Amino acid sequence: MNPHPTHLHPNSWLVTAGRSSEPGASLNVPLVPASNFIIGGKREYSRDDGTPTWEALEELVGGLESGRAVAFASGMAAIAAVFDQLHAGAAVVLPDDCYQGVAGLVAAGAERGRWSVRRVALHDTPGWVDACRSADLVWLESPSNPLLGVADLEAICAAPRKPGAVVAVDNTFATPLNQRPLDFGATVSLQSATKFIGGHSDLLAGVATTSDEAFWHALKKSRELRGATPGTLESFLAVRGARTMALRLERSQQSAMALAERLAVHPAVELVRYPGLESHPTHATARRVLKGYGTIISFDVRGGAAAADAVCRRTGLIRHATSLGAVESTMERRAAIPGQGHLPPSLLRLSVGIEDAEDLWRDLDSALAASMP
Structure with a gap:
Protein backbone atom coordinates (compact mmCIF):
# COMPACT_ATOMS: atom_id res chain seq x y z
CA MET A 1 0.00 0.00 0.00
CA ASN A 2 1.19 3.54 -0.73
CA PRO A 3 1.49 5.89 2.25
CA HIS A 4 -1.52 8.13 2.74
CA PRO A 5 -0.92 11.71 1.47
CA THR A 6 -1.51 13.16 4.94
CA HIS A 7 1.53 11.21 6.17
CA LEU A 8 3.87 12.67 3.55
CA HIS A 9 5.08 16.08 2.50
CA PRO A 10 3.71 17.07 -0.93
CA ASN A 11 7.17 16.71 -2.50
CA SER A 12 7.27 13.05 -1.43
CA TRP A 13 3.65 12.41 -2.43
CA LEU A 14 4.39 13.63 -5.95
CA VAL A 15 7.07 10.98 -6.30
CA THR A 16 5.21 8.01 -4.79
CA ALA A 17 1.53 8.55 -5.68
CA GLY A 18 -0.06 6.13 -8.13
CA ARG A 19 2.69 3.52 -7.92
CA SER A 20 1.91 -0.11 -7.12
CA SER A 21 3.56 -1.75 -4.10
CA GLU A 22 2.78 -5.31 -5.22
CA PRO A 23 5.83 -7.57 -5.59
CA GLY A 24 6.75 -7.90 -9.24
CA ALA A 25 4.74 -4.83 -10.30
CA SER A 26 6.35 -2.24 -12.54
CA LEU A 27 8.06 0.51 -10.56
CA ASN A 28 6.56 3.23 -12.75
CA VAL A 29 2.91 3.71 -13.64
CA PRO A 30 2.23 1.57 -16.73
CA LEU A 31 0.70 2.94 -19.88
CA VAL A 32 -2.50 0.88 -20.31
CA PRO A 33 -3.99 1.65 -23.76
CA ALA A 34 -7.11 -0.47 -23.33
CA SER A 35 -10.67 0.51 -24.20
CA ASN A 36 -12.31 -2.66 -22.88
CA PHE A 37 -11.57 -5.38 -20.35
CA ILE A 38 -12.59 -9.01 -19.70
CA ILE A 39 -16.01 -9.01 -18.01
CA GLY A 40 -16.14 -10.11 -14.41
CA GLY A 41 -13.60 -7.81 -12.84
CA LYS A 42 -13.43 -4.20 -11.71
CA ARG A 43 -13.59 -2.80 -15.26
CA GLU A 44 -15.47 -3.49 -18.43
CA TYR A 45 -15.19 -0.33 -20.57
CA SER A 46 -12.70 2.46 -20.00
CA ARG A 47 -15.09 5.36 -20.69
CA ASP A 48 -17.21 4.18 -17.77
CA ASP A 49 -14.67 2.51 -15.50
CA GLY A 50 -11.37 4.25 -16.23
CA THR A 51 -7.92 2.70 -16.63
CA PRO A 52 -5.03 2.17 -14.22
CA THR A 53 -3.18 5.03 -15.92
CA TRP A 54 -6.03 7.51 -15.42
CA GLU A 55 -6.42 6.40 -11.82
CA ALA A 56 -2.75 7.02 -11.06
CA LEU A 57 -3.16 10.63 -12.17
CA GLU A 58 -6.35 10.98 -10.14
CA GLU A 59 -4.68 9.52 -7.04
CA LEU A 60 -1.73 11.87 -7.39
CA VAL A 61 -3.72 15.08 -7.84
CA GLY A 62 -6.49 14.10 -5.44
CA GLY A 63 -3.98 13.52 -2.68
CA LEU A 64 -2.29 16.86 -3.34
CA GLU A 65 -5.64 18.68 -3.22
CA SER A 66 -6.90 16.76 -0.17
CA GLY A 67 -9.89 15.34 -2.04
CA ARG A 68 -10.97 12.90 -4.73
CA ALA A 69 -10.14 13.66 -8.34
CA VAL A 70 -11.65 13.06 -11.77
CA ALA A 71 -9.36 13.37 -14.79
CA PHE A 72 -10.57 14.85 -18.07
CA ALA A 73 -9.39 15.31 -21.64
CA SER A 74 -8.44 18.96 -21.01
CA GLY A 75 -8.75 21.72 -18.48
CA MET A 76 -11.76 23.10 -20.36
CA ALA A 77 -13.40 19.67 -20.27
CA ALA A 78 -13.06 19.67 -16.47
CA ILE A 79 -14.46 23.19 -16.30
CA ALA A 80 -17.39 22.31 -18.57
CA ALA A 81 -18.21 19.35 -16.31
CA VAL A 82 -18.64 21.73 -13.37
CA PHE A 83 -20.98 23.97 -15.37
CA ASP A 84 -22.80 20.83 -16.49
CA GLN A 85 -24.10 20.47 -12.92
CA LEU A 86 -26.09 23.74 -13.04
CA HIS A 87 -29.86 23.77 -13.36
CA ALA A 88 -31.60 25.92 -15.95
CA GLY A 89 -31.67 29.58 -14.95
CA ALA A 90 -28.84 29.24 -12.42
CA ALA A 91 -27.02 32.32 -11.15
CA VAL A 92 -23.28 32.36 -11.91
CA VAL A 93 -20.76 34.76 -10.39
CA LEU A 94 -17.57 35.25 -12.39
CA PRO A 95 -14.44 37.37 -11.80
CA ASP A 96 -13.85 40.46 -13.88
CA ASP A 97 -10.54 38.91 -15.00
CA CYS A 98 -10.47 35.23 -15.92
CA TYR A 99 -9.36 32.77 -18.58
CA GLN A 100 -10.97 33.60 -21.92
CA GLY A 101 -12.11 30.01 -22.39
CA VAL A 102 -14.22 30.24 -19.24
CA ALA A 103 -15.52 33.67 -20.19
CA GLY A 104 -16.50 32.31 -23.61
CA LEU A 105 -18.24 29.26 -22.16
CA VAL A 106 -20.19 31.43 -19.71
CA ALA A 107 -21.16 33.95 -22.38
CA ALA A 108 -22.39 31.21 -24.72
CA GLY A 109 -24.52 29.69 -21.97
CA ALA A 110 -25.97 33.05 -21.00
CA GLU A 111 -26.93 33.75 -24.62
CA ARG A 112 -28.93 30.50 -24.66
CA GLY A 113 -30.60 31.33 -21.37
CA ARG A 114 -28.88 28.55 -19.43
CA TRP A 115 -27.77 30.88 -16.62
CA SER A 116 -27.48 34.51 -15.61
CA VAL A 117 -24.07 36.05 -14.99
CA ARG A 118 -22.74 38.58 -12.51
CA ARG A 119 -19.14 39.83 -12.74
CA VAL A 120 -17.27 40.87 -9.59
CA ALA A 121 -13.79 42.36 -9.28
CA LEU A 122 -11.50 39.70 -7.84
CA HIS A 123 -10.18 42.01 -5.10
CA ASP A 124 -13.72 43.01 -3.99
CA THR A 125 -14.10 40.54 -1.13
CA PRO A 126 -17.29 42.15 0.25
CA GLY A 127 -18.78 41.92 -3.23
CA TRP A 128 -17.99 38.21 -3.39
CA VAL A 129 -19.39 37.56 0.07
CA ASP A 130 -22.60 39.33 -0.95
CA ALA A 131 -22.78 37.40 -4.24
CA CYS A 132 -22.44 34.08 -2.40
CA ARG A 133 -25.89 34.57 -0.84
CA SER A 134 -27.76 34.20 -4.13
CA ALA A 135 -25.34 32.40 -6.47
CA ASP A 136 -25.68 28.81 -7.60
CA LEU A 137 -22.08 28.78 -8.82
CA VAL A 138 -19.32 31.00 -7.47
CA TRP A 139 -16.45 30.72 -9.95
CA LEU A 140 -13.05 31.92 -8.77
CA GLU A 141 -9.69 31.95 -10.48
CA SER A 142 -6.80 32.82 -8.20
CA PRO A 143 -4.28 34.02 -9.16
CA SER A 144 -6.22 35.21 -12.17
CA ASN A 145 -5.23 34.98 -15.81
CA PRO A 146 -3.50 37.21 -16.78
CA LEU A 147 -3.77 40.14 -14.32
CA LEU A 148 -2.70 37.89 -11.42
CA GLY A 149 -5.26 39.10 -8.93
CA VAL A 150 -5.43 37.00 -5.77
CA ALA A 151 -8.81 36.27 -4.19
CA ASP A 152 -9.37 36.02 -0.45
CA LEU A 153 -10.43 32.39 -0.66
CA GLU A 154 -10.56 32.07 3.09
CA ALA A 155 -13.26 34.74 3.43
CA ILE A 156 -15.17 33.90 0.25
CA CYS A 157 -15.35 30.15 0.83
CA ALA A 158 -16.51 30.74 4.42
CA ALA A 159 -19.29 33.13 3.35
CA PRO A 160 -22.91 31.97 3.82
CA ARG A 161 -24.38 30.53 0.63
CA LYS A 162 -27.62 28.94 -0.47
CA PRO A 163 -28.05 25.17 -0.09
CA GLY A 164 -26.46 23.28 -2.95
CA ALA A 165 -24.41 26.26 -4.16
CA VAL A 166 -21.02 25.38 -5.60
CA VAL A 167 -17.78 27.28 -5.04
CA ALA A 168 -15.30 26.34 -7.76
CA VAL A 169 -11.70 27.53 -7.88
CA ASP A 170 -9.45 27.33 -10.91
CA ASN A 171 -6.20 26.55 -9.09
CA THR A 172 -4.01 26.18 -12.17
CA PHE A 173 -1.76 29.21 -11.62
CA ALA A 174 -1.22 28.47 -7.92
CA THR A 175 -0.94 24.67 -8.25
CA PRO A 176 -1.86 22.47 -5.26
CA LEU A 177 1.63 23.14 -3.88
CA ASN A 178 0.91 26.83 -3.33
CA GLN A 179 -2.81 26.71 -2.55
CA ARG A 180 -5.42 24.07 -1.64
CA PRO A 181 -8.91 25.54 -2.16
CA LEU A 182 -10.71 22.57 -0.59
CA ASP A 183 -8.98 23.35 2.70
CA PHE A 184 -10.66 26.77 2.64
CA GLY A 185 -14.08 25.21 2.01
CA ALA A 186 -14.37 25.28 -1.79
CA THR A 187 -16.56 22.60 -3.38
CA VAL A 188 -14.19 21.80 -6.22
CA SER A 189 -10.67 22.73 -7.29
CA LEU A 190 -9.66 22.57 -10.94
CA GLN A 191 -6.29 22.11 -12.61
CA SER A 192 -5.30 22.32 -16.22
CA ALA A 193 -2.82 19.43 -16.09
CA THR A 194 -1.57 20.73 -19.42
CA LYS A 195 0.34 23.33 -17.41
CA PHE A 196 2.37 22.73 -14.24
CA ILE A 197 1.36 19.13 -13.61
CA GLY A 198 2.52 17.88 -17.01
CA GLY A 199 5.13 20.61 -17.19
CA HIS A 200 6.61 19.84 -20.60
CA SER A 201 4.17 21.32 -23.19
CA ASP A 202 3.38 17.87 -24.54
CA LEU A 203 -0.16 17.00 -23.43
CA LEU A 204 -3.71 18.20 -22.87
CA ALA A 205 -5.47 17.12 -19.67
CA GLY A 206 -7.57 18.50 -16.82
CA VAL A 207 -8.42 17.41 -13.30
CA ALA A 208 -11.30 18.36 -11.00
CA THR A 209 -10.96 17.50 -7.30
CA THR A 210 -13.65 17.60 -4.62
CA SER A 211 -14.19 16.29 -1.10
CA ASP A 212 -17.96 16.09 -1.74
CA GLU A 213 -18.72 12.46 -2.61
CA ALA A 214 -21.98 13.27 -4.44
CA PHE A 215 -20.29 15.98 -6.48
CA TRP A 216 -17.45 13.59 -7.36
CA HIS A 217 -19.97 11.06 -8.70
CA ALA A 218 -21.69 13.82 -10.68
CA LEU A 219 -18.42 14.91 -12.28
CA LYS A 220 -17.54 11.32 -13.14
CA LYS A 221 -20.98 10.78 -14.70
CA SER A 222 -20.61 13.97 -16.72
CA ARG A 223 -17.26 12.75 -18.04
CA GLU A 224 -18.81 9.43 -18.97
CA LEU A 225 -21.85 10.91 -20.74
CA ARG A 226 -19.92 13.67 -22.53
CA GLY A 227 -17.05 11.39 -23.48
CA ALA A 228 -14.49 13.85 -22.10
CA THR A 229 -12.08 11.09 -21.09
CA PRO A 230 -8.32 11.68 -20.78
CA GLY A 231 -6.00 9.96 -23.23
CA THR A 232 -3.90 7.13 -21.90
CA LEU A 233 -0.63 8.58 -23.17
CA GLU A 234 -1.57 12.01 -21.84
CA SER A 235 -2.33 10.58 -18.40
CA PHE A 236 0.97 8.71 -18.38
CA LEU A 237 2.89 11.84 -19.35
CA ALA A 238 1.05 13.93 -16.75
CA VAL A 239 2.01 11.51 -13.98
CA ARG A 240 5.61 11.39 -15.14
CA GLY A 241 5.78 15.17 -15.41
CA ALA A 242 4.22 15.67 -11.98
CA ARG A 243 7.04 13.74 -10.32
CA THR A 244 9.29 16.80 -10.70
CA MET A 245 6.65 19.53 -10.22
Missing part, protein backbone atom coordinates in the same frame (compact mmCIF):
# COMPACT_ATOMS: atom_id res chain seq x y z
CA ALA A 246 7.90 20.60 -6.79
CA LEU A 247 11.46 21.06 -8.07
CA ARG A 248 10.31 22.86 -11.20
CA LEU A 249 7.99 25.16 -9.28
CA GLU A 250 10.64 26.06 -6.70
CA ARG A 251 13.21 26.94 -9.37
CA SER A 252 10.78 28.87 -11.56
CA GLN A 253 9.34 30.85 -8.63
CA GLN A 254 12.79 31.97 -7.55
CA SER A 255 13.56 33.16 -11.07
CA ALA A 256 10.14 34.82 -11.45
CA MET A 257 10.66 36.91 -8.32
CA ALA A 258 14.10 38.02 -9.50
CA LEU A 259 12.81 38.93 -12.96
CA ALA A 260 9.76 40.75 -11.59
CA GLU A 261 11.95 42.94 -9.37
CA ARG A 262 14.18 43.87 -12.31
CA LEU A 263 11.27 44.47 -14.66
CA ALA A 264 9.70 46.81 -12.09
CA VAL A 265 12.57 49.30 -12.53
CA HIS A 266 13.21 48.81 -16.25
CA PRO A 267 12.73 52.01 -18.29
CA ALA A 268 10.91 50.13 -21.07
CA VAL A 269 8.31 48.72 -18.66
CA GLU A 270 5.30 50.71 -17.54
CA LEU A 271 3.76 48.33 -14.99
CA VAL A 272 4.57 44.91 -13.52
CA ARG A 273 1.98 42.55 -12.03
CA TYR A 274 3.36 39.81 -9.79
CA PRO A 275 1.77 38.81 -6.47
CA GLY A 276 5.17 38.67 -4.80
CA LEU A 277 5.83 42.39 -5.31
CA GLU A 278 4.69 44.72 -2.54
CA SER A 279 3.34 47.04 -5.24
CA HIS A 280 0.83 44.42 -6.38
CA PRO A 281 -2.75 45.39 -5.38
CA THR A 282 -3.47 42.01 -3.77
CA HIS A 283 0.00 41.36 -2.33
CA ALA A 284 -1.27 41.34 1.27
CA THR A 285 -3.89 38.72 0.40
CA ALA A 286 -1.31 36.67 -1.51
CA ARG A 287 0.98 36.62 1.52
CA ARG A 288 -1.85 35.20 3.59
CA VAL A 289 -3.43 32.61 1.29
CA LEU A 290 -0.55 31.47 -0.95
CA LYS A 291 2.49 29.41 -0.02
CA GLY A 292 4.35 30.76 -3.06
CA TYR A 293 3.79 33.54 -5.56
CA GLY A 294 3.94 31.46 -8.73
CA THR A 295 5.89 31.60 -11.96
CA ILE A 296 3.75 33.97 -14.06
CA ILE A 297 4.54 37.66 -14.54
CA SER A 298 2.40 40.13 -16.47
CA PHE A 299 3.88 43.46 -17.48
CA ASP A 300 3.01 46.38 -19.74
CA VAL A 301 5.62 47.52 -22.26
CA ARG A 302 5.95 51.24 -22.99
CA GLY A 303 5.07 52.05 -26.57
CA GLY A 304 1.84 50.10 -26.91
CA ALA A 305 0.97 46.92 -28.75
CA ALA A 306 3.58 47.34 -31.49
CA ALA A 307 6.40 47.63 -28.96
CA ALA A 308 5.10 44.61 -27.03
CA ASP A 309 4.91 42.52 -30.20
CA ALA A 310 8.46 43.54 -31.03
CA VAL A 311 9.68 42.35 -27.63
CA CYS A 312 8.11 38.95 -28.25
CA ARG A 313 9.81 38.69 -31.65
CA ARG A 314 13.24 39.66 -30.29
CA THR A 315 13.61 37.19 -27.44
CA GLY A 316 15.49 33.99 -28.24
CA LEU A 317 15.65 31.90 -25.08
CA ILE A 318 12.12 32.95 -24.12
CA ARG A 319 9.80 31.43 -26.70
CA HIS A 320 6.97 33.39 -28.29
CA ALA A 321 4.20 30.89 -27.55
CA THR A 322 0.97 30.54 -25.63
CA SER A 323 0.26 28.41 -22.53
CA LEU A 324 2.41 28.27 -19.41
CA GLY A 325 3.79 26.22 -16.55
CA ALA A 326 6.40 24.26 -18.50
CA VAL A 327 10.16 23.81 -18.24
CA GLU A 328 10.71 26.40 -20.98
CA SER A 329 9.89 30.09 -20.59
CA THR A 330 7.18 31.43 -22.90
CA MET A 331 5.72 34.88 -23.51
CA GLU A 332 2.81 36.33 -25.46
CA ARG A 333 0.75 39.50 -25.83
CA ARG A 334 -2.58 38.49 -24.34
CA ALA A 335 -4.71 41.29 -25.79
CA ALA A 336 -3.98 39.87 -29.25
CA ILE A 337 -6.22 36.92 -28.37
CA PRO A 338 -9.97 37.28 -29.07
CA GLY A 339 -12.04 37.81 -25.94
CA GLN A 340 -9.34 39.70 -24.07
CA GLY A 341 -10.51 43.22 -24.80
CA HIS A 342 -10.39 44.20 -21.10
CA LEU A 343 -6.60 43.92 -21.09
CA PRO A 344 -4.04 46.66 -21.74
CA PRO A 345 -2.89 46.32 -25.40
CA SER A 346 0.77 46.17 -24.39
CA LEU A 347 0.43 43.52 -21.65
CA LEU A 348 2.81 40.59 -21.97
CA ARG A 349 2.31 37.40 -19.97
CA LEU A 350 5.59 35.71 -19.17
CA SER A 351 5.68 32.13 -17.91
CA VAL A 352 9.07 31.61 -16.29
CA GLY A 353 10.65 28.20 -16.81
CA ILE A 354 13.64 26.48 -15.25
CA GLU A 355 16.37 28.10 -17.35
CA ASP A 356 19.12 30.07 -15.60
CA ALA A 357 17.67 33.34 -14.32
CA GLU A 358 20.60 35.41 -15.58
CA ASP A 359 20.24 34.00 -19.08
CA LEU A 360 16.54 34.81 -19.02
CA TRP A 361 17.21 38.36 -17.87
CA ARG A 362 19.83 39.00 -20.58
CA ASP A 363 17.37 37.77 -23.19
CA LEU A 364 14.52 39.86 -21.84
CA ASP A 365 16.57 42.98 -21.17
CA SER A 366 18.02 42.92 -24.68
CA ALA A 367 14.57 42.65 -26.26
CA LEU A 368 13.16 45.44 -24.08
CA ALA A 369 16.10 47.75 -24.76
CA ALA A 370 15.65 47.30 -28.50
CA SER A 371 12.00 48.31 -28.19
CA MET A 372 12.82 51.71 -26.69
CA PRO A 373 12.90 54.77 -29.00
